[in-house]
Amino acid sequence: MPAPALPLSRTHGRIDTRTLLWVLAALCLATLNAPHAVWETIRHLRVPDTDDAMRLVEVRDLLAGQGWYDNVQYRFLAPAGVPSHWSRLVDAPIAGMILALAPLTGSAFAEGLTAAFWPLLLFGLYAAILYRGVRDSFGGRAALLALVAATQTYGVTIQFQPGRVDHHNVQILAILGLAFCMIGGGLRRGVFAGVLAAVSLAVGLEGLPFVALAALYLAGAWCLRGRPALPPLAGFALGLGTVAPALFALQTAPALWGVPHCDALSPPWLWLTLGGLVFAAGAAAAGDRLATIRARIALTGVAGGVLLAGFAVAVPACLGGPFPDMPPLVRIHWLLTVNEMAPLAKFVARGQWEALVFYPVVMLASVTAAAMAWRGPERRAWSVVALFLWPGLILGIVQFRGLYIVSGFVPLVAGVVLDRALAPVAGPAAGARRWPVALLGAGMISSLWMIPALLAETLAPNLRTAPDPAETAACLSDAAIRPLASLPAGTVLAPIVLGPSILLRTPHSIVAAPYHRAIPGLTAAVEGLGGTEADLDRVLTDFRVRYLVACPARPADDLQTETAFATRLARGAVRSDRLVPLDLPGPLKAWRVVP
Structure with a gap:
């Protein structure tokens, strides 16, 4: 019993x-x-x-x-x-x-x-x-365990x-809510799912792959099941197709409504959302005339082909991603040095063992969700969870930021697995069956992965070649930046990563910050701080720079075989008649530029 x-x-x-x-x-x-x-x-x-x-x-x-x-x-x-x-x-x-x-x-x-x-x-x-x-x-116990797991998921x-x-936290909320609405099904939840998808796209396009997957999942379900699967598809298309244009209009100046952008909600992306609405309306209007799987697949294929072809013709540059105009110099010496753009292989090669608290838990959650969708109960729920986890994991292996949204799904899987480990099991072999499940659930608690990460850092410190994050953080702190505020306002040339902190904590203007729409500033910082004395002088003149700032712990990449002039300047190995050293407290080095 x-x-x-x-x-x-x-x-x-x-x-x-x-x-x-x-x-x-x-x-x-x-x-x-x-x-x-x-x-x-x-x-x-x-x-x-x-x-x-x-x-x-x-x-x-x-x-x-x-x-x-x-x-x-x-x-x-x-x-x-x-x-x-x-x-x-x-x-x-x-x-x-x-x-x-x-x-x-x-x-x-x-x-x-x-x-x-x-x-x-x-x-x-x-x-x-x-x-x-x-x-x-x-169930309620799984939900409580999911809350506990969430507090331990880095x-x-x-x-x-x-x-x-x-905005990444807002994206997590929108996509997680979208997934739960898809699990629930029905017209009403479908509308909520579409609204959340629209919010995600309006906030930023990081959620675009997951919105596209949701649309494909719902369209595929309709192709296979017909009328019973139409309400969530129709609701999703209605919510997304009406709310996305409304949010676009709310946050975009009317004069820019016709301007396409690859990196933000704009006409090319609205073409896809409105096209989806027309497709769902056509599917609903056709009714019994699309009674066969073949007919539904044909309509879906034609609609998808028209939408993608129109997108490719209108904005072919966007097919290459959100950074179509980035020159190789900036891509190599800035974009590919940013942690959120780094692949897993780079973290391993540079000895950044802290990656262990992120990747294994997502991998275990992805495998578990797929296995449960294949043979476990609640197959619809698990198929939706796997639908989001696997692409996020694959994107995360290529670029770390792919893990941002899907990490929000890990506590869901961990909570359910731990709940099943606690469930009563009859028979003498109950313990033998319970422990593997408990270990799997524990493996999805990322705070436990701090142990091997710290061991690796302790036992093999020489393998770490990445910049020390603590030293970089010191240069970005209020204590480091605030002394610059006492200087008369002017334009500052500083390492790219310092730009936003200078704007936040001082009245100064900046040349560079880590944003892809500012290619001239990124190019100037890469060339000026990573090049020769002549390169630096040219940038100082062209951008009317009043102050040069350096973080000795975070030098720029050297563009020549010799160490960059700005790096040697920060180390005190060279000097320039154009640069007057400023006596400021903290880790930063600063100079006033002589016109």
């Missing part, structure tokens, strides 16, 4: 498993972030990434009166500035939170509070979506840590 289910309340003086899991989840949530990290963000605007600093700069400009449709950063390659491809839909709630707090705390403190607690509010929303979605598909926690005001 099978063991009775675990009680849901206190019985015979013992606390049931569900109560213990609630307590554990509460403890994990309460200790998710160190108080020191929260306070540093509040007090000194400590942000984890350059994109977070640039987001706060955009929000400041919006609050200072810059137009809703005017997303040009005028202190970046001044005076013309650089137009941003980021969404005002993310700027707006952050700005609103600052406006609400400023009368109570002052504007500076309001900025810090918002930077600290906006990501935590989003994590609360992520936890709510995760809990409800897992509960509805796999791919999730780094995107919701204090100061993380970039």
